[in-house]
Amino acid sequence: MGEIEHAVFQLMKIDNLPPLRSIIKTYGLIAKRSLGQNFLLDLDLTSKIARQAGDLDGYPVIEIGPGPGGLTRALLAQGALVTAIEQDERCLAPLKEISSAYPGKLHIINGDALDFDFAVVLPYNARKPKIVANLPYNVGTQLLLNWLLCESWPPFYKSMTLMFQREVAERIVARPDSYAYGRLGVLCGWQTNAQIVFDVSPQAFIPSPKVTSSLVHIVPKTAPSSCSAQKLGQITKAAFGQRRKMLRQSLKKLGGEILLAKVGIDGTRRAETLDIEEFVALANAL
Numbered sequence: 577m578g579e580i581e582h583a584v585f586q587l588m589k590i591d592n593l594p595p596l597r598s599i600i601k602t603y604g605l606i607a608k609r610s611l612g613q614n615f616l617l618d619l620d621l622t623s624k625i626a627r628q629a630g631d632l633d634g635y636p637v638i639e640i641g642p643g644p645g646g647l648t649r650a651l652l653a654q655g656a657l658v659t660a661i662e663q664d665e666r667c668l669a670p671l672k673e674i675s676s677a678y679p680g681k682l683h684i685i686n687g688d689a690l691d692f693d694f695a696v697v698l699p700y701n702a703r704k705p706k707i708v709a710n711l712p713y714n715v716g717t718q719l720l721l722n723w724l725l726c727e728s729w730p731p732f733y734k735s736m737t738l739m740f741q742r743e744v745a746e747r748i749v750a751r752p753d754s755y756a757y758g759r760l761g762v763l764c765g766w767q768t769n770a771q772i773v774f775d776v777s778p779q780a781f782i783p784s785p786k787v788t789s790s791l792v793h794i795v796p797k798t799a800p801s802s803c804s805a806q807k808l809g810q811i812t813k814a815a816f817g818q819r820r821k822m823l824r825q826s827l828k829k830l831g832g833e834i835l836l837a838k839v840g841i842d843g844t845r846r847a848e849t850l851d852i853e854e855f856v857a858l859a860n861a862l
């Protein structure tokens with residue numbers, strides 16, 4: 577490699593750690609389907625993902641499932657203070673290597689993110705953490721629901737920048753009268769503003785999943801309409817559980833016609849025609 581080529585190569589590298597491919601080889605990280613492992617090995621792409629979370633300099637960031645650390649390295653290179661929760665013990669050694677390259681900036685937790693108490697991350701510094709993750713698809717929707725329906729609002733996080741399968745991302749940002757509109761769209765749209773920022777092709781992952789993925793950026797609303805998350809969950813579950821039926825039928829067990837009359841919604845309408853505020857009104861009348 578010539579001098580100029582070497583200088584350009586150094587500029588393009590985000591850190592002095594080994595390439596992700598050699599880390600995967602060294603530590604024998606053969607992807608496990610049971611843990612939803614589809615690794616991103618392109619540090620340009622992980623840097624692009626990290627940038628979508630906005631300013632990270634000095635920000636606490638929670639990352640779920642760092643795996644071999646491609647996104648973790650991009651977050652750290654942009655100045656984040658990362659708490660990374662990883663279930664796969666095989667990933668701990670490579671993550672410790674990253675931690676040594678960024679002393680005091682990476683806190684690794686070996687555990688299940690579904691059981692993790694995120695409040696313990698708060699004392700990291702005075703700022704609310706941003707959640708950034710290439711989520712394991714098998715638990716991604718459940719994690720999102722836990723964060724959307726957390727008890728206190730505004731929530732413990734400042735924003736969420738998350739990778740999902742394209743089909744799930746479309747459901748998260750869906751609006752009424754669209755095929756993707758359902759429970760997830762209502763629960764997300766009620767308290768947050770969400771948008772798809774870009775798609776990522778299957779070839780970007782090792783191993784390649786069957787479908788395209790999308791990065792979604794989600795910001796909590798400061799003053800969402802007041803409503804019980806549990807009741808909104810109940811209403812949307814019943815309404816979209818039988819989405820082809822009229823509401824007077826699908827909501828029958830929850831008081832059907834009486835409930836709908838209370839908030840002035842025509843019982844012959846179907847769930848997908850109601851906007852989020854109408855669902856909130858129904859939940860409040862329940």
Ligand code: SAM
Pocket residue numbers: 611612613614615616617640641642643644645646647648661662663664667687688689690710711712713715
């Ligand atoms: N962040 C890495 C990347 O972008 O290459 C890996 C992403 S991979 C899609 C999902 C990661 O989540 C894997 O490392 C997997 O071991 C981890 N994981 C799966 N289930 C988990 C859980 N319940 N809690 C914490 N980590 C989990």
